[in-house]
Amino acid sequence: LLIILLIFLGTPVEIQRPRGVPLTSIQFYVENKPFTCLDGSRTISFDRVNDDYCDCKDGSDEPGTAACPNGSFHCTNAGYRPMFIPSSRINDGICDCCDTTDEYNSGAKCENTCKELGRKEREVLQKMAEITKEGFLLKQHLIEEAKKGQQEKQSKVTDMQGNKKQLDEKVEVLRTVKETAEQPEKEAKERHLKAWEEQKAAIRLEKDKAKMAEAFLELDDNADGFVSVSELQSHAELDADADGTLTETEAQGLMGGAEQVDTSTFESVWPNIKDKYHSEVSREEEPAPVETPPDEVKEPVVDNDSEPYPEDDISEEEDEEDEDDYHEDDDKVSVYHTENLNHSLSFDFGPDAEFTYLYSQCYELTTGEYIYRLCPFNRVSQKPKYGGSETNLGTWGSWSGPENNKYLLMKYDHGTGCWQGPNRSTTVKLTCGKETVVTSTSEPSRCEYLIEFTTPAVCQEPANTDLSPHDHEEL
Ligand code: MAN
Numbered sequence: 275l276l277i278i279l280l281i282f283l284g285t286p287v288e289i290q291r292p293r294g295v296p297l298t299s300i301q302f303y304v305e306n307k308p309f310t311c312l313d314g315s316r317t318i319s320f321d322r323v324n325d326d327y328c329d330c331k332d333g334s335d336e337p338g339t340a341a342c343p344n345g346s347f348h349c350t351n352a353g354y355r356p357m358f359i360p361s362s363r364i365n366d367g368i369c370d371c372c373d374t375t376d377e378y379n380s381g382a383k384c385e386n387t388c389k390e391l392g393r394k395e396r397e398v399l400q401k402m403a404e405i406t407k408e409g410f411l412l413k414q415h416l417i418e419e420a421k422k423g424q425q426e427k428q429s430k431v432t433d434m435q436g437n438k439k440q441l442d443e444k445v446e447v448l449r450t451v452k453e454t455a456e457q458p459e460k461e462a463k464e465r466h467l468k469a470w471e472e473q474k475a476a477i478r479l480e481k482d483k484a485k486m487a488e489a490f491l492e493l494d495d496n497a498d499g500f501v502s503v504s505e506l507q508s509h510a511e512l513d514a515d516a517d518g519t520l521t522e523t524e525a526q527g528l529m530g531g532a533e534q535v536d537t538s539t540f541e542s543v544w545p546n547i548k549d550k551y552h553s554e555v556s557r558e559e560e561p562a563p564v565e566t567p568p569d570e571v572k573e574p575v576v577d578n579d580s581e582p583y584p585e586d587d588i589s590e591e592e593d594e595e596d597e598d599d600y601h602e603d604d605d606k607v608s609v610y611h612t613e614n615l616n617h618s619l620s621f622d623f624g625p626d627a628e629f630t631y632l633y634s635q636c637y638e639l640t641t642g643e644y645i646y647r648l649c650p651f652n653r654v655s656q657k658p659k660y661g662g663s664e665t666n667l668g669t670w671g672s673w674s675g676p677e678n679n680k681y682l683l684m685k686y687d688h689g690t691g692c693w694q695g696p697n698r699s700t701t702v703k704l705t706c707g708k709e710t711v712v713t714s715t716s717e718p719s720r721c722e723y724l725i726e727f728t729t730p731a732v733c734q735e736p737a738n739t740d741l742s743p744h745d746h747e748e749l
Contacts (some may be wrong), residue, residue: 292324293338293378294364296348298358302334311335333361340364349375353388354395409706409733413628416731436592486544487551490537492554500534501543511552621651622673622682628731632710637727639712646715648725654686654700656723666690667723670702681732692721700725706733 302312303323308316311330318329324338333342338361345361359370365380372391374384453638493501495508497627506512506525513520514527528546529535534541585669623630639646645657646667668686675682681702684721689698700723707713707728714726 292501294347295337309335347376349373351388354392403736405708406706406733406736408708409730412708412730413733416628416631417626489551490540500536501540502534503529512550513548518570536552637712639715641715648702648712666699696722704729704732
């Protein structure tokens with residue numbers, strides 16, 4: 275039996291237990307009392323415990339020998355951490371337990387390394403605790419900064435909103451001023467246009483009358499002061515059914531049933547024939563007479579009805595000034611919109627906005643072949659170190675950590691397609707660190723990348739543990 279010292283309230287106490295039994299099981303191994311296998315399958319006398327013969331199916335009667343194939347040996351490893359080893363490793367010549375207890379009868383020269391291991395482990399733990407502590411402080415700083423930034427943005431937005439309101443009002447005032455200024459000009463334009471249209475109509479009417487008079491004289495072949503049916507018939511172009519002749523009936527039809535018409539009754543015949551009537555006088559289609567438009571109105575081309583009424587330039591300068599004002603206002607409004615847009619980019623920057631500082635930053639790591647680049651909340655890329663184009667390894671998708679802390683993993687997907695494979699995608703694993711750096715990159719399966727990234731933003735509040743060389747309950 276081993277003699278174990280237990281530090282309990284500072285007083286060493288001797289506890290006896292069979293070799294290889296953990297403290298948690300000593301109640302099952304009471305000296306000189308029958309032993310029941312831990313699986314309950316059998317009860318044997320106590321002298322068969324650790325007698326190098328396997329009695330229990332679960333190996334529990336031989337915790338300190340290699341007799342049972344499925345037994346396990348517990349080493350206390352005082353100063354480090356206790357552990358179980360398969361009992362087949364007892365006395366096999368290899369030192370498994372740092373306290374050397376697994377090699378008690380093999381002649382192997384084991385050295386107790388538990389203290390050293392414990393010291394190293396404590397050092398690592400201490401370092402980690404330090405990182406957590408400092409990282410957590412840095413995180414508080416990040417949270418403060420994010421809060422400040424948020425407030426600044428908010429007040430900027432409020433300012434901008436106030437500005438916009440003022441600008442809107444100014445625009446409204448300017449618009450009214452502009453409209454008021456333009457009103458008389460608009461009215462004058464309309465007046466002139468109307469006068470001009472009337473004048474054109476009058477000219478057209480005069481021309482028509484002249485043509486009519488001329489046609490009457492031409493048609494009145496015998497100059498008796500009447501145009502008769504037969505005189506009209508000489509103008510075959512007036513033939514309504516286009517059979518080449520203007521019959522008497524047709525001519526009479528055009529004359530409104532009359533045998534002959536004088537100059538005044540010809541006025542009612544003229545509209546029936548003027549569109550087809552060919553003057554016998556051979557002359558060029560007279561050019562449009564040069565008409566002078568009213569003084570105030572510039573240059574409409576006579577007889578060109580489709581020509582738009584000319585724009586005048588009376589208030590051009592004034593207009594430009596106004597436009598400048600408008601543009602200036604537009605600029606301010608667009609700044610406002612940009613800010614607003616920025617504000618509305620609703621990324622999940624963590625429960626306390628601690629990841630905000632990563633936005634619009636990029637972090638790189640160069641490996642043997644590639645330069646990997648992580649731009650959080652944006653994209654991940656891979657660029658061959660010795661030239662070649664960049665490959666998109668994914669664009670920001672979502673937080674994808676476990677349910678209890680989704681902020682431990684980031685997922686970037688929909689990257690460049692992989693030949694005969696999926697689109698490239700990247701998982702970013704975040705761990706607590708004082709610095710914000712990419713610590714490693716890998717490609718666990720083809721075109722699926724893993725980036726390890728440290729940031730203070732994921733450091734948890736350190737548990738209030740005392741890391742002085744803590745004595746296990748066993749020494
Ligand atoms: C490139 C890189 C690799 C990737 C292969 C797949 O070489 O993007 O990371 O595995 O393409 O074809």
